[in-house]
Amino acid sequence: MPKAPMRVAVTGAAGQIGYSLLFRIANGDLLGKDQPVILQLLEIPDEKAQKALGGVMMELEDCAFPLLAGMTAHSDPMTAFKDIDVALLVGARPRGPGMERKDLLSANAQIFTAQGKALNAVAKRTVKVLVVGNPANTNAYIAMKSAPDIPAKNFTAMLRLDHNRALSQLANKLNKPVAEIEKLIVWGNHSPTMYPDYRFATINGQSVKELINDADWNKDTFIPTVGKRGAAIIDARGLSSAASAANAAIDHMHDWVLGTNGKWVTMGIPSKGEYGIPAEVIYGFPVICENGEYKMVEGLEIDAFSRERMDHTLNELLEEQAGVKHLLS
Ligand SMILES: NC(=O)c1ccc[n+]([C@@H]2O[C@H](COP(=O)([O-])OP(=O)(O)OC[C@H]3O[C@@H](n4cnc5c(N)ncnc54)[C@H](O)[C@@H]3O)[C@@H](O)[C@H]2O)c1
Numbered sequence: 471m472p473k474a475p476m477r478v479a480v481t482g483a484a485g486q487i488g489y490s491l492l493f494r495i496a497n498g499d500l501l502g503k504d505q506p507v508i509l510q511l512l513e514i515p516d517e518k519a520q521k522a523l524g525g526v527m528m529e530l531e532d533c534a535f536p537l538l539a540g541m542t543a544h545s546d547p548m549t550a551f552k553d554i555d556v557a558l559l560v561g562a563r564p565r566g567p568g569m570e571r572k573d574l575l576s577a578n579a580q581i582f583t584a585q586g587k588a589l590n591a592v593a594k595r596t597v598k599v600l601v602v603g604n605p606a607n608t609n610a611y612i613a614m615k616s617a618p619d620i621p622a623k624n625f626t627a628m629l630r631l632d633h634n635r636a637l638s639q640l641a642n643k644l645n646k647p648v649a650e651i652e653k654l655i656v657w658g659n660h661s662p663t664m665y666p667d668y669r670f671a672t673i674n675g676q677s678v679k680e681l682i683n684d685a686d687w688n689k690d691t692f693i694p695t696v697g698k699r700g701a702a703i704i705d706a707r708g709l710s711s712a713a714s715a716a717n718a719a720i721d722h723m724h725d726w727v728l729g730t731n732g733k734w735v736t737m738g739i740p741s742k743g744e745y746g747i748p749a750e751v752i753y754g755f756p757v758i759c760e761n762g763e764y765k766m767v768e769g770l771e772i773d774a775f776s777r778e779r780m781d782h783t784l785n786e787l788l789e790e791q792a793g794v795k796h797l798l799s
């Protein structure tokens with residue numbers, strides 16, 4: 471018997487990430503090749519944006535995806551989020567050249583207060599929420615705090631793009647297939663302060679750290695390359711990453727729902743105090759996913775270099791939180 475459709479809300483559905491994301495969801499890449507989906511698509515209440523969304527929906531229709539069991543267009547999160555199982559919160563302003571992601575806080579933070587409240591009012595209590603819109607960690611924090619009736623653990627931020635970027639940098643460095651790398655972590659904020667950490671990583675069972683054996687490359691090349699990759703793409707494309715961001719969103723939610731088979735992935739999740747990160751801070755941590763839940767990889771040794779990096783990215787998150795306090799009272 472076919473499975474009942476799952477309801478997936480996507481915000482910013484007519485934007486550039488939306489244009490890569492929706493077709494993959496409808497193709498079964500997000501929730502499985504046997505899982506029908508209903509897309510509930512949100513755009514701003516603006517004639518041009520709604521018309522563009524209509525065009526994207528015409529294209530979705532023209533693909534005749536067997537798993538696409540329905541789709542609706544919305545300009546109000548209260549209808550877009552009704553009874554949803556999954557929320558991909560993409561809709562927000564992207565940064566341009568010379569900006570940091572936290573410069574977007576004032577423009578984007580209010581979106582996530584309103585959408586958190588709407589999720590609280592109308593989404594399923596089991597809804598899984600992924601925030602992509604920047605600054606993603608703090609926006610996820612705002613949405614979580616605005617939705618007190620949904621478990622905090624259901625709110626996550628996207629660090630998977632950073633994780634995937636780090637995987638490719640290591641595979642290139644070692645001239646080995648990317649799929650052979652395991653146990654990589656990106657700690658902290660989706661910002662240049664993030665800390666990609668390969669101390670525990672293995673490639674085909676061998677220690678990546680031992681194979682590279684170059685602390686200067688780690689500090690002066692690897693960490694800054696991964697941390698500044700978003701800006702490098704904006705510089706090259708004139709626009710922020712879109713297809714790779716959509717791909718990372720698919721990876722994040724797919725793994726959360728369907729599991730990682732024991733493999734580590736990075737998710738931005740609310741801390742419960744692990745690794746000295748204060749409770750509720752949405753921070754990139756290593757997790758394993760199973761049965762629709764993520765579980766943090768705990769007990770890893772944190773050396774002095776790592777502690778400093780982890781605290782640095784934490785301090786930035788605490789500053790961002792302080793900057794949005796007025797929205798959460
Ligand atoms: N976390 C990550 O790794 C990551 C990666 C890439 C991009 N991003 C971020 O994702 C966001 C979207 O990027 P994009 O390239 O698709 O931008 P875009 O400008 O192409 O599209 C954004 C869309 O969101 C819509 N929108 C704005 N406010 C909305 C609201 N309140 N409700 C619904 N829709 C709304 C806009 O009308 C627009 O169509 C940006 O904030 C960008 O910085 C995050």
Ligand SMILES: O=C(O)C[C@H](O)C(=O)O
Nearest residue numbers: 565571604700701710711
């Ligand atoms: O860098 C950006 O502003 C977009 C995104 O967060 C990215 O990392 O590519």
